[in-house]
Amino acid sequence: MSIITIERKVLEKNDEVARQNRALFADHGIFVLNMVSSPGAGKTSILERTLEELRDKLSIAVIEGDVQTDLDALRVAKYNVPAVQIVTSGGCHLEANLVREAISNLALDSIDLLIIENVGNLVCPSNYDLGEAMKVVVASTTEGDDKPLKYPAMFRNSSVLIINKIDLIPYIPCDLGVLKDNALRINPSLTVFEVSCTKKLGITPWCEWLLENTRQKPAS
């Protein structure tokens, strides 16, 4: 069926631009994360806690991807870091060419860490390489412990899993052990952090890991 061919061409074209982005990030020594999750899992909240803890230690820039509105960009703007908003106007994921356009607004030589917050969607962004060093998937405890099994591609294609809203565990039918087991069954090499953004729990181990990995500047 012709649609499949076209889809493959779209992905090949995206992958080519992603390779160019990745080379550009490597040239400038920038560590790049692509944060993905369902809507409302807490990507922006994790970003806020991360900026609070690391903005004096690293030069951080942010790209905000949203279907509509600049609400997240406004939240990030409070932290006085360079931020670029991409509104996809209905599009369900970011693509490498949108990121390429966004980074033309950033002074790349002065950035250590670039965090790209993708559109809230646990399916589509898994297929689109943006040129990042790694994908970080955020799972909220409130979504239930079965989500890694039901949306495996995102967990398979990510290097880090941040489990957010651990403070709500006493009130909800979610077994944290089962959630982790399910995620590691899909992808045994996931690095897992457990946090609560509202209660500010578990943020420091994640930020220490991020600081170390940014300073190592692994080949993006």
Next chain:
Amino acid sequence: MSIITIERKVLEKNDEVARQNRALFADHGIFVLNMVSSPGAGKTSILERTLEELRDKLSIAVIEGDVQTDLDALRVAKYNVPAVQIVTSGGCHLEANLVREAISNLALDSIDLLIIENVGNLVCPSNYDLGEAMKVVVASTTEGDDKPLKYPAMFRNSSVLIINKIDLIPYIPCDLGVLKDNALRINPSLTVFEVSCTKKLGITPWCEWLLENTRQKPAS
């Protein structure tokens, strides 16, 4: 750009099959809901509570759409209603032709109400008519009160909003009034229900509304 044309053709083809599905549902007097939400908002839990309350009053069938696994279909199977599982194998939404195939497994003459549970995705399913009488969007309080503004198409294209997990309000930064205001700002004609599936709150008003609307058998 050619991709846009192709996308339009895909949607036109889908809409044609959706029209055929809708005519078939009307012929058989079946009221059809298309349930949509983010992953983990509680579509399956609402379905379980609905089946508990209405299965003795209505003849109900279910179509379960999932990216992967039959976990939801297994949950529904416990209620002894006819259920068909569609696994999209990575696909981010259901399409009308998948539903047409699924209903060939159902005895349509004996069904009053068909509930289609879509893939967990607050973006893509909004564009795809399945032939339903209406879309029911489920929003979890834990996703935050800004989601209708950030993912407007789904709220605009739905007729009913079920706000789930209201029991968690005391523990989370979500203002129920703001959430409702935001949803009604996007779509003033939304019928809104507030429920907690785990605490079994608010299920009866929703089920009474559903019973009444199914018995009226409005033009599907």
